[in-house]
Amino acid sequence: MKTKVHILLPDIRSAYNVGSIFRSADCFSVEKIYLHGTTPTPIDRFGRSNSGAQKEISKTALGAEKDIPWEYITKIDKFLKIIKEENFTIVCIEQDKKSITLENFLKIKKLEKIENILIIFGNEIEGIEKDILKKTDYIVEIPMQGNKESLNVSVCAGLIMYILQG
DSSP states (O other): OOOEEEEEEESOOOHHHHHHHHHHHHHTTOOEEEEETTOOOSSOTTSOSSSHHHHHHHHHHTTHHHHSOEEEESOHHHHHHHHHHTTOEEEEEOOOTTOEEHHHHHHHHHHHTOOEEEEEEOBTTTBSOHHHHTTOSEEEEOOOOSSOSOOOHHHHHHHHHHHHHO
16 A cells, blocks of 8 residues: 655745755655745745745755645645545654654554555754644654754655655
8 A cells, every 4th residue: 555645844944955855755756745834935936946945946856846746835724624634644743742753653554554644844943833733643753863853854854755655
């Protein structure tokens, strides 16, 4: 059973991280990416793809930003309600007192036969807003074993996409 994966990126600061996530999404057959808040988009509001942040996205995405369908979301609450109605399980990747390990989530995914997943990755500094965490089905974290508290968001996204497609 192949997992249908969509990604939501609220308030990602770095266009390079966004581009890298698009590139990994292409590698691991992600169906769609949703952008929200301050997250830069592959095409700016004037329809340009070769200015500022759009140039940075393109540099790291290597064309994947043209291959992966994407949409900018303005009302995140409404979006999460709609995606839930479409039978998606909402998973936030975040360190939180309510989080479970990635290993435990994979066991749940297998037992419950979860097929449609929206993965939310948060801001590089602040993480995912508490209001969004409250609307999620699972909060999942990757246990860190070294001295650093977390992975770069694009590295984390690539790892999660790879594991979910396995």
